[in-house]
Amino acid sequence: MKPAGPAEGGGMRRPIEGREVLRLTGAVAAGTSAELCAVALTATAAWLVARAGQHPPLSALALAIVGVRAFALFRGVLRYAERLVGHDAALRVLAGLRVRVYEALRRSADPAAGAPPRTPRDAEAVQRMVADVESVQDLLLRCLLPASVAWLTGLAAVAVAAVLLPAAGAVLAGGVVLSGVALPALAARAARSDARRAAGARADLAVCALDVRRGAADLAAFGATGRFAARAETAAARLARLERRAGAIEAAVAALGAALQGGTVLAVLWTARRSGADGVLVTVLTLTALAALDAVLPVAEAARRLSEVRPAAHRVLGLLRAGGRPRPHRAFVPAPDPRPSLELRGVRVAYARDGGGSVPALDGVDLRLPAGRKVAVVGASGAGKSTLLGVLTGEVRPEGAVLLGDAPLGAYDPRDVRATVRGLTQDAHVFNASIRANVTLARPGATDAEATDAACRAGLLDWIEALPGGWDTLVGDSRLSGGQRQRLLLARALLADPPVLVLDEPTEGLDLATADRLVTDLLTDRRTVVLVTHRLAPLAAADEIVVLDRGRVVQRGPHRDLAGVPGPYRDLWATESRPGTVPAIPRPRA
Ligand SMILES: Nc1ncnc2c1ncn2[C@@H]1O[C@H](COP(=O)(O)OP(=O)(O)OP(=O)(O)O)[C@@H](O)[C@H]1O
Structure with a gap:
């Protein structure tokens, strides 16, 4: 009996390995720190301007001036670090995933190992799986990473605001939940049904375009080019309609986000003033709320993208589970005679x-x-x-x-x-x-x-x-x-x-x-x-x-x-x- 190959009989591993999880955590940490620097920069600058209006001695402002410079500097450096580490981790995950997906595809297509007979749609399924693996990159870089950074930044900003003035912290928390949870849920729901319909329309258009391209000579010979081109145009028009609708929904979500941000900022301002906080604190809290919601609002876009890439990620996971499931150890009979019947x-x-x-x-x-x-x-x-x-x-x-x-x-x-x-x-x-x-x-x-x-x-x-x-x-x-x-x-x-x-x-x-x-x-x-x-x-x-x-x-x-x-x-x-x-x-x- 021949020894099993390295991947044969391997158990189901996690879709992302421990080292990549560590790298992604590093990217989240760098991204969160960058966003916190941005919030701190706004808050410190607000304090500096408000305090300067009271004509204090310059020495009283020195630390804040250094702070503004330091936060601005660190924000840039940390954003760069986030991009570097995040992309590095995502590309590594992708490289490992590709190998495992191809291995799982190979196993799932091996009829001798128990796969069903091939169907004419197998090639199509393999092509789709290749595209699905690519979309895992989007899942990491455009969904999970920005959403984690946004939530952590929002949480930290709420904590700081609550320490400065609990009532303002509570109002900001409300704004963060609405912009970071409710709005993204709404955006994802709208995008989900749109993404399904757009995927169908895109597939129809691809089939029509392929027919027109591959069969161009036959269509010209039989005078059917116009009819087939019209079919492709109808499919293209339907896709364009759906894309326009998706664009309108995206714009509506952005407008709603801006309204939530404005509303939260005004609510924090009103709460701080009503609580009798001094002008400097009111300014700091108001601008902190503005910066914190700036950091949280990208969650809506991440959620929209998530609903687009989620079906692909499910398919990849499903394949890995099916292809990576440990096969029961099979004892094979010895190889047949050199001239068997x-x-x-x-x-x-x-x-x-x-x-x-x-x-x-x-x-x-x-x-x-x-x-x-x-x-x-x-x-x-x-x-x-x-x-x-x-x-x-x-x-x-x-x-x-x-x-x-x-x-x-x-x-x-x-x-x-x-x-x-x-x-x-x-x-x-x-x-x-x-x-x-x-x-x-x-x-x-x-x-x-x-x-x-x-x-x-x-x-x-x-x-x-x-x-x-x-x-x-x-x-x-x-x-x-x-x-x-x-x-x-x-x-x-x-x-x-x-x-x-x-x-x-x-x-x-x-x-x-x-x-x-x-x-x-x-x-x-x-x-x-x-x-x-x-x-x-x-x-x-x-x-x-x-x-x-x-x-x-x-x-x-x-x-x-x-x-x-x-x-x-x-x-x-x-x-x-x-x-x-x-x-x-x-x-x-x-
Ligand atoms: N993967 C498949 N899925 C569904 N039906 C199939 C599949 N492969 C073959 N068939 C069907 O099984 C029948 C036998 O097909 P098969 O390819 O064995 O015929 P064949 O005699 O080799 O034909 P040809 O001479 O045209 O190659 C046909 O009716 C075909 O449509």
Whole structure:
């Protein structure tokens, strides 16, 4: 049994590590100190002006003058320190979070480790998760940090005011609660429903814009550009309306905040005067209240942003919880033989339908693959061919039994399964890297001779050698023709050299002669091969051909038998043998 990787089986850690919590606390401390310096600066300056009006000796003002200078200086320095420490902590949290989220995504997408089959929306979900992680930065820097600083500053200002004049302290406390708690709650509530609607409108606009951009040529050819552009414009107008509304709410919250600040300042002034405090104290308390509310009012903006980023933060946390939950320790059976048999018994796969219910992609499929057997799978589009390969590789978990050697496929370490059954599946990817890196990805230790041999068998070598950059030429999905891409992926699959090779349409995009030569070569290989193909000409070399229709095996046997009996295979064979016809499996009538 192989040792588990560093992240495998790791328990759920806190979303933010202890050291980052310490850094963030430091940022809050620096931010609060900066805001307190600002409040103290206003209060001291107020005292200085009011006291100076009484014409005291200069020495009586000296300390306050020094205080004003010191508070102004420290305010700047501390604000800088807050930005520095806060951003440093947030970026560190983000860096750690990214690694853990990708790890959790990897685990949650590993079907062999218990993940559900992939859905077409998986890529969308991964993209959204990447954006979600970025929004955690906003959560820290624009929500939690400013809100903590504001509340602590408000609390300290209320305490100081209460010491100077308890009644004024009580009034200021009321103003702080209204501006720091009630107003933010209101702002968050208004923003929440707006954010939901705006997110929907933004997604609609993105889909429309993507359709117009990607399908520009088709739309122009069919004269439908105007209709699709109008759809995009409607979506854009709806988004603009929502954004204008959000702007109006933001302005209303700011106005309400200013009114609360003004009201609190006037109330403190009135209370201080009524309590008989001297003019200097009244001035100090009034301006302290003004500065304290200046510090507290940003909580409303933080709350508004919080309601925008909260769904994203929930999704990240949910993923970390699901992906980081300790997996029960599983004892795997030892790796299979170097040339194992593979068998499906009564295999059934049903995919969930969007509107509810499920649709069977495979229904009671049996398949025996003793070591070295060559099987071709044919059938109409949607018949279940790719799903069948997914079951063999462990990507799709079916009902029924899948035996690798003597043990169920699920009893093996997923890494052993991957090393034993693999090949070319429909979602294989060409990376933006050199041809060499793309081909040897399957076996990083492969020698040049082995890579050359795989490329030669895949019919790729002549093309590589004709390139000025040869094996070091940079490629990527968008820089290759369909045939080049397929051959490159096939070379990678051949170099992997697994005991059971599964190939989904390996000859797609190749000319017929090359495709037939390639399939014949694959079907005379020493290993087990399961091949999905639409081209029947070279299938005489296969031990068995399995014809699928709507998830069921409707015919099976060698080419010479199937081609001689009435049925979908003979129909297809007749069509393919007729010159100038496009092969296609006809569906038997239901
Ligand atoms: N992830 C999925 N979610 C929902 N339905 C799916 C999913 N994958 C496949 N299906 C459905 O299962 C059925 C079998 O699909 P599968 O891809 O196995 O067919 P196929 O024979 O390989 O088709 P093709 O030749 O077009 O690739 C189809 O009806 C398809 O729509």
